[in-house]
Amino acid sequence: MTKSILPVLTVLAAIVAVWYLAAVWLNSQWVYDQAARAGTEVGFSEMVAQTMAQERPVLPAPHQVAAGLWDGLAGQKVTSKRSLVWHGWITLSATLSGFALGTAAGLLLAVGIVHSRAMDMSVMPWAIASQTVPILAIAPMVIVVLASIGVKGLLPKAIIAAYLSFFPVLVGMVKGLRAPDAMQLDLLSTYNASGSDTFWKLRLPSSMPYLFASLKVGIAASLVGAIVAELPAGASAGLGARLLSGSYYGQTIQIWAALFAAALLAAVLVALVGLIERVSLKRMGIAR
Amino acid sequence: MTAIPVIEAEALDLTFQTNDGPIHALKDVNLTIGKGEFVSFIGPSGCGKTTFLRCIAALEHPTGGTLRVNGMTPDEARQARSYGYVFQAAGLYPWRTIAGNVKLPLEIMGYPRAEMNARVEKVLELVDLAGFGKKFPWQLSGGMQQRASIARALAFDADILLMDEPFGALDEIVRDHLNEELLKLWARTEKTIGFVTHSIPEAVYLSTKIVVMSPRPGRITDVIESTLPKERPLDIRDTPEFLEIAHRVREGLRAGHAYDE
Structure with a gap:
């Protein structure tokens, strides 16, 4: 652990350094323009200082984003519309319901596909086709169609999140449920085992490592779906709405703070699934 | 021997249809295995020894002839859970x-x-x-x-134990030990054992009956009744009687043109 700290910190420092350089370079134009308009000259160090403290920089400096993020997370009441915790919670609730829906759909379809050749041939192509359509094109239609029949709020967002998250679960579980080799299946055949015995005692346990790998991809995809679903309706709540209003008013710091909040949320969710994975595989005896 | 027959194969044929044309995996196999016997199937790869064992276990289905297991068809025997099967991998x-x-x-x-x-x-x-x-x-x-x-x-x-090269992946020292253990186990449980191997000493050491097979098409070339006593310490493998049987197995394999190619 201590051995890897140095390289990790080095990479982090390099990223931050590149970011600062890019911020100076991208924001300097505005500083020079202002100076020219006022008819003054700016020196190099003056210019650098000014690129670090603009209100609407092209690229906010890391410390500005950090301040924005901190203010959003800790500087506001959590019920405030300026609080990233509040917006994050809105997005999280859609993410989790979408993830639950998507996982259930992926699991059911995978079980069907593995047990029925007809389903394999009829469902799989559609599942693949569904993922080639950009989510940005589908999301507004889902929201409009559902709104026209009176469904608003959490559910449309959850459905869009599920649309993205069912696919990795489906693909992973089809692979996982087919993981047992011919010998394992032959063995059960010599016991004259039923289809349900084969499923519960062999196929399902064999698929667990595949399931958890899929769930990690699925929950991240679900978050992306929830955020994208918040964009088209001009929603007023959620990290997606925060991104959108930031871009309306040129509040780049707000955009970046919301982006990082989303990334943080994704990291926490994936880590949580990873933790559940470790605990359950350990209890099953698969992980050593 | 007048033991009750447990496995009876008569004119058994099995042809696999593959993209490269039909493959004659078993041709005119006739064999009776009595209750309590320890029968080894030996031969080079492709001789159908594993295929025959899989036919008994209803994991393959013969295309001709008859096969009875405990007086039933292999599928009925499978449904009656008449045998335990041990594969090459655990x-x-x-x-x-x-x-x-x-x-x-x-x-x-x-x-x-x-x-x-x-x-x-x-x-x-x-x-x-x-x-x-x-x-x-x-x-x-x-x-x-x-x-x-x-x-x-x-x-x-199950009173039948089918073993498909169960010790094939193990080193010789462990294999010797397990062979000894298997004989003790057989003596104690009085099961009928079908055992696939490609090791001549293993086949001779374990069996009461050795079935020598050869490929293309898979068929039986010799059936050797062992004259060794039921009690077999490991050093029985150095006795003239043992070497005599091993020699006959080798001859049988050669007669089947097993080493031609």
């Missing part, structure tokens, strides 16, 4: 303990819980794995894993 479930793995067929066959535990304990003792029930497969050596898979095949009351 194939234990990594998510189950050794006891859990041995319990697997018992769960599927619906044994009552108390009886399951008693049986698991009994067969683990039989294969010399008492006290290892709570271990997971990865905590055991390859030889111990294979012994656990034999225990799994013994756990229910």
Whole structure:
């Protein structure tokens, strides 16, 4: 652990350094323009200082984003519309319901596909086709169609999140449920085992490592779906709405703070699934 | 010998249809295995020894001739759970303990819980794995894993044990030991054993009957009744009688043009 700290910190420092350089370079134009308009000259160090403290920089400096993020997370009441915790919670609730829906759909379809050749041939192509359509094109239609029949709020967002998250679960579980080799299946055949015995005692346990790998991809995809679903309706709540209003008013710091909040949320969710994975595989005896 | 026949094959034929044309895996196989016999099938790869064993277990279906297992068709025998099958790989479930793995067929066959535990304990003792029930497969050596898979095949009351090169992946020292153990186990349980191998000493050491097979098409070229006593210490393999039988097996393999190519 201590051995890897140095390289990790080095990479982090390099990223931050590149970011600062890019911020100076991208924001300097505005500083020079202002100076020219006022008819003054700016020196190099003056210019650098000014690129670090603009209100609407092209690229906010890391410390500005950090301040924005901190203010959003800790500087506001959590019920405030300026609080990233509040917006994050809105997005999280859609993410989790979408993830639950998507996982259930992926699991059911995978079980069907593995047990029925007809389903394999009829469902799989559609599942693949569904993922080639950009989510940005589908999301507004889902929201409009559902709104026209009176469904608003959490559910449309959850459905869009599920649309993205069912696919990795489906693909992973089809692979996982087919993981047992011919010998394992032959063995059960010599016991004259039923289809349900084969499923519960062999196929399902064999698929667990595949399931958890899929769930990690699925929950991240679900978050992306929830955020994208918040964009088209001009929603007023959620990290997606925060991104959108930031871009309306040129509040780049707000955009970046919301982006990082989303990334943080994704990291926490994936880590949580990873933790559940470790605990359950350990209890099953698969992980050593 | 006038033992009750357990496995009877008559003019058995099996042709696989493949993209490269039909493959004659078994041709005109006639064989009777009596109750309590230890029969080895030996021959080069492609001679159909594994295929024949799989036919008995209803994992392959013959295209001609008749095959009776305990007086039933192989499929009926499978449904009656007449045999335990041991594969080349132990194939234990990594998510189950050794006891859990041995319990697997018992769960599927619906044994009552108390009886399951008693049986698991009994067969683990039989294969010399008492006290290892709570271990997971990865905590055991390859030889111990294979012994656990034999225990799994013994756990229910099948009187036939089919073994497809069960020790093929193990080194010779472990294999010698397991062969000795297998003979003791056979003597104690009085099961009928069908055993596929490509090792001549292994076949001669273990069997009461050695079936020599040869490929293209897969067929039986010789059936040798062993004259060795039932009690067989490992050093029986240096006696003239043993070498005599081994010689005859080798001759049988040669006669089948097994080494031509």
